[in-house]
């Protein structure tokens with residue numbers, strides 16, 4: 472029997488959406504003090520349960536707002552679910568919103584430690600891998616420059632280099648991942664391919680069914696925060712295609 476890599480058990484996620492317009496900060500605080508701020512509850516995920524086997528490559532499909540990114544952020548540990556729990560076996564490399572934990576006043580070098588800590592890597596581990604990260608990022612002397620002076624491509628290069636320094640057991644990938652120019656993108660794709668070759672478990676979000684079919688052997692279809700189909704890629708693709716007709 473295959474081993475479970477990711478176990479999502481009865482996960483629900485609630486966001487509070489402001490139900491009225493507040494024009495400025497002053498008005499916000501007045502309303503806050505008077506307890507006049509009203510929120511509407513919104514459930515982005517409702518009772519989602521999944522079991523992903525080791526070595527599976529699972530595409531997460533669904534229309535805009537279905538809850539795909541929210542689910543991946545919860546699995547990555549970036550968001551805490553309102554209800555339910557997630558267990559991930561082994562090391563996880565979340566290639567989502569690269570550099571979301573960066574501090575712009577700090578240099579690239581300082582951010583390596585900071586972002587490494589955000590991703591849960593021990594300090595000694597980062598120290599050991601420090602040169603390798605800088606080398607992969609190709610940032611050269613820019614590594615000692617504050618991040619506020621980086622282009623967005625440079626930031627995502629650094630983010631990718633840090634996030635992929637572990638040999639992950641579970642890889643979380645977002646199609647919209649921007650990793651710099653064409654040359655660097657190729658290098659990233661090669662690195663991701665080498666992880667695939669080692670049999671990493673993959674969770675992949677994309678709107679492109681063709682891309683999902685190329686990479687994944689299984690899929691999950693989300694609709695309004697609920698899993699409406701899961702199973703083999705062909706079977707779930709057919710349902711998704713029917714929905715998007």
Ligand SMILES: Nc1ncnc2c1ncn2[C@@H]1O[C@H](COP(=O)(O)OP(=O)(O)OP(=O)(O)O)[C@@H](O)[C@H]1O
Nearest residue numbers: 486487488515533534535536537538539540541542
């Ligand atoms: N931080 C937040 N606060 C409030 N609502 C949120 C927040 N993050 C997501 N949502 C809402 O949760 C729902 C699901 O969002 P999510 O980004 O997970 O969808 P998605 O399936 O990834 O969509 P897309 O295909 O457009 O990227 C959306 O309605 C969104 O507005």
